[in-house]
Amino acid sequence: MPSPKAKNPARPGGSPVLGGSNGRFDFMSKPNLLQRQGSDPVTARLRASESPTRRRGSSSSTGSGPPEEDGIRLNPSLVRVALSSLLAVDLWLSKRLGLCCSEDSPWGSVRPLMKLLEVSGHGIPWLAGAAYCLYKSDSAAGQEVLLNLLLGLFLDLILVGIVKTVVRRRRPAHNRMDMFATFSVDRYSFPSGHATRAAMCGRFLLAHLVLAAPLRVLVFLWVGLVGLSRVLLGRHNVTDVLFGFWMGYWQYNLVEMLWLSPNVLQRLLGD
Structure with a gap:
């Protein structure tokens, strides 16, 4: 008769990890999993660079580029304003x-x-x-x-x-x-x-x-x-x-x- 522990559903936020007792899947919480993966500095840096927060920040920064450029283009320079005023007075x-x-x-x-x-x-x-x-x-x-x-x-x-x-x-x-x-x-x-x-x-x-x-x-x-x-x-x-x-x-x-x-x-x- 199988053990009742094997039928327990996965805890929220858990991740399957091989190597549990008797070849079963064991679930480990995210903090513990990240601690294991953090032992490799290269992997940790790569995952940090691919984090959703960083991706959202980069997309928001790129998305704000065109409005800033449009704002600069729509801002008339002092020389252009002076020439327009001179032309109006001339006419x-x-x-x-x-x-x-x-x-x-x-x-x-x-x-x-x-x-x-x-x-x-x-x-x-x-x-x-x-x-x-x-x-x-x-x-x-x-x-x-x-x-x-x-x-x-x-x-x-x-x-x-x-x-x-x-x-x-x-x-x-x-x-x-x-x-x-x-x-x-x-x-x-x-x-x-x-x-x-x-x-x-x-x-x-x-x-x-x-x-x-x-x-x-x-x-x-x-x-x-x-x-x-x-x-x-x-x-x-x-x-x-x-x-x-x-x-x-x-x-x-x-x-x-x-x-x-x-x-x-x-x-x-x-x-």
Whole structure:
């Protein structure tokens, strides 16, 4: 008759272990079992690393990764906030200063004068005038100055076209596209080509022409009025004109670096 002890159910939390008396399974509690397994340090470390608590901690840490990254991405930087604020102020101020954008505007009566200033800063009159004066000039010094002025005008067209194509900023919404002799790149606003040309030509005239004091004041006044007319007509935003003045100022330095000497001029003219 079998012993009653063999029919006893396993205690909760127990584990079967071989080697009991008479080849039977004996049950041992978890603390005692872990004490036996703890005698092997490698096995103990492996089991500790695979514990449910550690796995839950690792999964929770990995799961919290994307929200933190999203939080960082959604947090705007200080530079981005500053640029957005500057853009908002620029658009607001440009719209307020567009006083001649149409005949019905507050300063619509002076729109023809602003358009005359627009033509005075256009590239075609400057290129045609410099080429004609170069053709009619008899002195080598005058030809040298006019040839380098043509070089500066062509550089201005190329550089402004490149920047406009890269930036692709649209013209203000209140602008009327009734400009004189426009090209495909002129649908973009940044920077103002009239402002770059006025700044470069103004520096060029002041540096290479002997002008009386009243004429020098007129040159400064013309440069400022050309830039102002671009905003009053609604052609450009304020930052387009300011950057155009800065760009034209440094374009003159580039012309001085690439200055064509009289020897180069003679070779070009075939003398």
